[in-house]
Each structure stands twice: as C-alpha cells, then as structure tokens.
Amino acid sequence: MEILRYGSIGPMVAFAQLGLKRAGFLNAEPDGIFGNQTRTAVQRFQHSSGLRQDGIIGPRTWTELTPWLTGYREVNVQRGDSYFRLAEKFGTTVMALETANPQADPLNLRIGQKLIVPLPFSVVPENVPFTSTVLLYCIRGLRARYPYLYADSIGDSVLGTPLYLLRLGAGESQVLFNGAHHANEWITSPLLMKYVETYAQAYMEDRPIGGILASELYRRANLFVVPMVNPDGVDLVTGAYAPGSKPYFDALSLNGSAEGFPKNWKANIRGVDLNLQYPAGWEKARQIKFAQGYTKPGPRDYVGPEPLSEPESKAVYDFTRKNSFALTLSYHTQGEVIYWKYDDFEPAGSRRIGLEFSRLSGYALELTPEESANAGYKDWFIQAYDRPGYTIEAGSGINPLPLSQLSNIYADNESLLSYAQIAEAEPE
C-alpha cells in the first residue's frame, strides 16, 4: 500500500478515510484529500493503536487500519471468552461468529485459539471510488465472514492485476454476472459486490434477497461473478494511477489530449474497447468503428488488432468456454435499458426472461442500436450458446455515474439479479 501523508490525494486516501470513519476517528465523508482533519484523525487513531503519532499512513498504520477496511479482525481466545461475550465486545452477533468460524466449537473454545470476528458494518463501501485494491479488500473481508463464498481469479490484466471471480451457490444452474468491461462504468463493480454481500448475508440469516429466499437461490443456482473485467482501466479512471505514473502517462498519450482524461476512459489500459473484442460480428464492428474514426488505440471504441487480442476479454472468453452458463448478465452504464438480442438469434426463453427483468427493474427491454450491435460479450454468448445473455445499462446520467446513484441502481437491480439465477430453470 502506498504511504499517505498530508497533501496526498486519490482513491487510497478515500479508502483510508473510510477506515478512520468506521473506526470512529473521522466524522466527515471520505473525499480523497489528506488535509488537516484527516491528519488529526490519523494521529488519534495511531494513539489508540499504540503507534507513533506521526500522522502518516505507512505500513504499520495500514496494518492497524486493515480490519476497518476488510470488516473483520482475527482474535485470540482469552480466558472467559464465549461467542456471546465476543459478540458483545465487538458489536457483532453470535450467528456472525458461528458463520465465520465453521471449524470452531463454540462450547469448547481453547485459550489462544484464533477466531475471525466480523465487525458491525457492511464490507462493501458505497462512498469511496472502487479500485482493484478496494475490490481485493472487499473480497478478503467477505471470504472471511462467509466461508461458503469462494474467490478465485480467471486471469490477469495487461498490467498483471488479477481478474477476480466470486462464486456462491451449490445448484446445477450456472449463471455468470460480469461488470466493468468499460473503465468509466466502474460503478457496476460495487453494484455486483453489494449484491454478493447482501446475498451472502441473507443466506446466513435465512432471509430473502430480491424476493427470493437466499437458501433457495443457493440450492438451485451456482452464481459466478466477475465484478471487474477491466481493473487497469478502472484504476486509471478512479485515480489509482497518479499523474506522472507510467500507466497514466501511456494512456494519456493514447488519449491524444488531456480533455476528459481520465474520467472518460472506457477501454483497457492499452486503448482497446474490451466489449468490442468478442468473435461475433467482430469484422462488422471493425468496419463500423473504423468508419466512425476509431482506427487506433484510444479511450474508446477501438476494436483491437483482432478478436480477443486483450488478456481481459480472452480470460472472460476462456472462462465462459470452460463452464456451461445457462444465462449471463453483463453490467454497463448507463441508460436504464436491457439489451437481449444478437442478430437473428432468439434463445428459448430470452424474451420472456427479458420482459420479467424489465418488469422487476423498471428498465426498458430494447434492441441493441446498430452501431454497437456486434462483438460484445453478450453477442458472442448468444451466438455461441443460443442461451439468454443480456447487457444491462444501469443508471442514468453521464459516465462515470456518481457513487450517489449506487443505492438507487442497486434497489432497481436486486430482484433482477436474484431472478436471473433461477429464471432459466423455469418451464416455458
């Protein structure tokens, strides 16, 4: 983790501020600016943790902050500890302790035994920019709290960042949700992560999510989520690469000018649009985009030298081929629209399910506009498998959508995300 001090700015400052706020040392919302208020909060936090109060977030302060970022703490059992007492002490519940520690016997705790103690707040933040690092912390935290959630990666990005995968459910029907093919549509990553967290928690508490009992989803479906297909691009847009760093500088050169940079960046870090990479009408997409002037690497709409030339789209393609997905959802922003068709393909059930998605979300079910009707993930999925695949354009406004929209977007999509997992299993 980078060292932060007075004057630092960026998403890691916001992330540290989130930890300080959760720990009770900062009242203001994270703003990514390390000023006086943040320095004072760091010093107070350091004092409470027995660290030198230098007001700088270095390795040791990051370590102390980590439980406030992942949402759990490792604790050694002491004499007299019980789940009840630990729950009281850390503000959590006996159920959360039982869930996070499936190997432990609550009636036979041993002194010195290590336990995972979930902390009393949601892991996935709604008030800080998502970067690949923030995503990694969320995954670590959710894995610790909910051991039935599996995490893996399906490959690496151009810059070597893992393309994380989450899996939840024990059912027959495999379903894939993916987000953030497009860098400036990164709000789809916290959207999917918030769904994963809500689902995992609902499963623990035996409650419904989006109108369906979580245990039923778990029993019937096997959900795979790739929340951030384009981590390098997201890191560029959310400011994880500082101006002057090599990734920033290289992308700026491809951008041609500083106008709208990096917030309008849509492509992967070397200027290829990852949702124009799939082998379904790629030549046609190339013709259309070249005619529009997108003939070389840049912030958007360049199809690449050939289909699947980029490690991110290739990884999603390979991963899809290794599995047998009954249905896929690709999250983009914006427009509050659901695209469901490719070319003349109309997979069985796809219109009916699309109409139900539309009813559940309030989004319109539409045909993809001609100029972007090829080489997308859903296009290839529909063509290759003749099964329902959808692009969902969440939210409205101008990309990148502000985080303030996240809770509304989530509310619109929760039922859809639950229904999608069991939709295909229903008879026509």
Ligand SMILES: [Zn+2]
């Ligand atoms: Zn998009």
